[in-house]
Amino acid sequence: MKESLGNVKSSIRTSSGRLCITVLGSSAVGKTALTVQYLTSRFIGDYYSGKDMTYHHSFPYMGGSLKTTVDILDISRPHDNDVQEEDDMLLSLDTEKCNAFLVVYSLTNSKSFDRARQILSRLPFNSPKYLVANQLDLQHRRQVTRLEGQAVADEFGCPFDEFSAAESLYKDYPTQNQCGVKIVFQKLIRQLISSSHILPYPRMIRFSAFSKILGALVTKTRHAANNNNNNNNKVQKSLSNTRKTSLSSCSDRSSNSSGNNSIGSVDSIAVLAPEMSLLHIGSSSSHLLYGVKSKPISIARQKSSINYPSSQNASI
Numbered sequence: 001m002k003e004s005l006g007n008v009k010s011s012i013r014t015s016s017g018r019l020c021i022t023v024l025g026s027s028a029v030g031k032t033a034l035t036v037q038y039l040t041s042r043f044i045g046d047y048y049s050g051k052d053m054t055y056h057h058s059f060p061y062m063g064g065s066l067k068t069t070v071d072i073l074d075i076s077r078p079h080d081n082d083v084q085e086e087d088d089m090l091l092s093l094d095t096e097k098c099n100a101f102l103v104v105y106s107l108t109n110s111k112s113f114d115r116a117r118q119i120l121s122r123l124p125f126n127s128p129k130y131l132v133a134n135q136l137d138l139q140h141r142r143q144v145t146r147l148e149g150q151a152v153a154d155e156f157g158c159p160f161d162e163f164s165a166a167e168s169l170y171k172d173y174p175t176q177n178q179c180g181v182k183i184v185f186q187k188l189i190r191q192l193i194s195s196s197h198i199l200p201y202p203r204m205i206r207f208s209a210f211s212k213i214l215g216a217l218v219t220k221t222r223h224a225a226n227n228n229n230n231n232n233n234k235v236q237k238s239l240s241n242t243r244k245t246s247l248s249s250c251s252d253r254s255s256n257s258s259g260n261n262s263i264g265s266v267d268s269i270a271v272l273a274p275e276m277s278l279l280h281i282g283s284s285s286s287h288l289l290y291g292v293k294s295k296p297i298s299i300a301r302q303k304s305s306i307n308y309p310s311s312q313n314a315s316i
């Protein structure tokens with residue numbers, strides 16, 4: 001038991017700073033089965049119990065134009081005695097971290113329902129949560145009614161549903177629950193995205209603003225180069241000043257083999273960096289940079305031959 005709780009703590013802590021869904025509940029309620037059902041659309045039936053698992057899940061959003069990685073922590077509870085240590089750990093969770101919780105009980109087991117209620121009462125108030133009753137295919141062994149489940153969910157202000165992780169095996173339970181497991185996880189991830197610092201790309205950088213600035217700079221520099229060297233030196237000086245304020249994360253992807261520092265090479269992006277720095281919010285900058293890369297840079301390439309990797313190669 002101690003070993004398992006040790007795993008619980010370290011799993012939740014190592015995932016800090018990333019989007020994370022933690023699946024909690026009593027032993028054998030189907031936490032692993034639901035997680036595997038979401039990730040693979042399959043019910044496997046027999047899972048190794050006694051080990052916490054972390055699944056790294058790539059989640060597309062904004063119509064597939066962006067992706068984020070979500071850790072799904074499946075906390076194993078091989079035994080249900082000694083809940084005190086788990087409670088302490090839940091109470092100590094940092095409310096600032098990006099954690100959402102899926103609390104699971106089996107509708108065939110009233111003790112697991114009581115435990116789910118306790119867990120909900122110990123979770124950070126503002127974290128996204130979902131209460132799920134599993135094993136809906138085992139209606140004949142039901143010990144907890146749907147109304148009871150709904151009442152607890154209402155008490156903690158979270159959504160509630162009844163599912164069967166074995167939905168691919170059992171087709172004879174209410175059809176509104178088909179694909180339900182997927183919807184639960186997707187709702188939680190969307191809530192996490194909107195409550196984290198990952199801001200949608202289209203609101204953050206405007207295509208027209210980007211191309212206007214780039215166009216103005218290209219024109220200005222050509223003009224300066226054609227007229228005289230003094231003016232050109234001024235432009236170069238302003239570029240180097242601006243470069244100091246640029247995003248440091250630009251540097252790793254902006255190397256130019258020719259070493260050319262003129263407009264149209266690395267400095268074009270450095271000049272644009274003050275605009276881009278609007279996007280540089282907290283730990284989520286890599287996601288935002290992904291948004292910056294996807295369209296505007298291909299435009300920049302058309303106008304000024306910047307040699308950047310294509311947006312398909314951009315990683316988050």
Ligand SMILES: Nc1nc2c(ncn2[C@@H]2O[C@H](COP(=O)(O)OP(=O)(O)OP(=O)(O)O)[C@@H](O)[C@H]2O)c(=O)[nH]1
Binds near residue numbers: 025034044075079165
């Ligand atoms: N009939 C049915 N069986 C299920 C369902 N979900 C899980 N099971 C079975 O219940 C058992 C326990 O499932 P797990 O997913 O391992 O449960 P867990 O909550 O992860 O258990 P621990 O790892 O011990 O904490 C397995 O034998 C599953 O096959 C379901 O929706 N319907």
